[in-house]
Amino acid sequence: MMNYTHDNGPPALTAHALSVTRGPHQVLKDLHFTVPRARITGLLGPSGCGKSTLMRSVVGTQAKATGTLTVLGHPAGAPALRPLIGYVTQSPSVYDDLTVRQNLDYFAAVQQPGRKHRNTRAAAVDRALTDVALTTHADALAGRLSGGQRSRVSLAVALLGTPELLVLDEPTVGLDPVLRRDLWNLFHAIAADRGTTILVSSHVMDEAERCHSLLLMRDGRILAEDTPEALRTRTGTATVEEAFLTLVDEADLDHPTPRQEQEKKAVR
Numbered sequence: 001m002m003n004y005t006h007d008n009g010p011p012a013l014t015a016h017a018l019s020v021t022r023g024p025h026q027v028l029k030d031l032h033f034t035v036p037r038a039r040i041t042g043l044l045g046p047s048g049c050g051k052s053t054l055m056r057s058v059v060g061t062q063a064k065a066t067g068t069l070t071v072l073g074h075p076a077g078a079p080a081l082r083p084l085i086g087y088v089t090q091s092p093s094v095y096d097d098l099t100v101r102q103n104l105d106y107f108a109a110v111q112q113p114g115r116k117h118r119n120t121r122a123a124a125v126d127r128a129l130t131d132v133a134l135t136t137h138a139d140a141l142a143g144r145l146s147g148g149q150r151s152r153v154s155l156a157v158a159l160l161g162t163p164e165l166l167v168l169d170e171p172t173v174g175l176d177p178v179l180r181r182d183l184w185n186l187f188h189a190i191a192a193d194r195g196t197t198i199l200v201s202s203h204v205m206d207e208a209e210r211c212h213s214l215l216l217m218r219d220g221r222i223l224a225e226d227t228p229e230a231l232r233t234r235t236g237t238a239t240v241e242e243a244f245l246t247l248v249d250e251a252d253l254d255h256p257t258p259r260q261e262q263e264k265k266a267v268r
């Protein structure tokens with residue numbers, strides 16, 4: 001399935017000592033990782049572990065980030081990155097009272113305003129509709145679409161500018177297994193055909209198997225950075241979910257919480 005050993009040039013993302021504080025909490029804790037180009041990297045971990053915060057840091061919308069985070073050769077948040085990144089948040093804005101095409105026309109006009117870009121915009125909208133296989137639903141009101149179709153509209157919006165990096169925050173939440181599979185096939189087609197780098201988050205561990213590489217997160221830290229296969233082999237487990245649990249147990253042994261220390265002493 002994967003060509004992970006191919007040389008894809010410098011990584012799409014490189015983080016050194018990336019930390020983020022939100023309110024009183026340190027949400028990301030001294031992260032070091034890379035994300036390869038033209039591959040699908042899954043950011044997996046339980047709810048609240050910091051996935052969205054990490055993604056916001058990558059797209060440059062997260063305040064109070066320290067350390068270094070290089071995105072496509074630029075510091076995260078650099079204006080030059082704006083046209084290079086497509087971002088789908090957990091609650092994407094799709095206007096229910098507009099048709100699919102009107103939604104895309106609107107977002108295309110925001111990205112590239114002015115009459116002189118009218119033809120370029122129309123071509124970008126047509127291409128994005130084709131990319132997500134919604135051409136036949138172009139004139140349907142977004143409010144009448146199924147959950148899976150709405151997800152594809154959000155993805156089409158993110159694809160409008162032909163981004164080099166797609167950042168997708170839990171895009172398959174609430175979708176049935178068939179729609180999830182279809183969406184993952186679409187991610188693979190985009191990465192393979194265009195060389196687009198995709199960073200996609202999920203808290204559903206079985207989706208990990210669909211990624212070329214993984215960043216496993218827990219409690220604001222990266223537990224592991226590897227391919228699904230290497231993770232299973234290294235931990236002697238059959239699934240990434242079991243590998244994750246093994247790594248959690250190992251991390252707890254290495255860095256016990258004060259409560260675990262107390263429990264250990266009580267047993268001794």
Ligand SMILES: Nc1ncnc2c1ncn2[C@@H]1O[C@H](COP(=O)(O)OP(=O)(O)OP(=O)(O)O)[C@@H](O)[C@H]1O
Nearest residue numbers: 022023025027046047048049050051052053054203
């Ligand atoms: N505005 C905020 N102020 C303070 N803490 C916050 C704020 N937003 C999020 N947090 C905390 O930061 C932590 C990480 O949140 P984040 O949304 O990045 O996690 P996540 O892994 O994406 O979770 P989910 O899958 O539920 O979206 C959580 O513990 C959350 O409570």
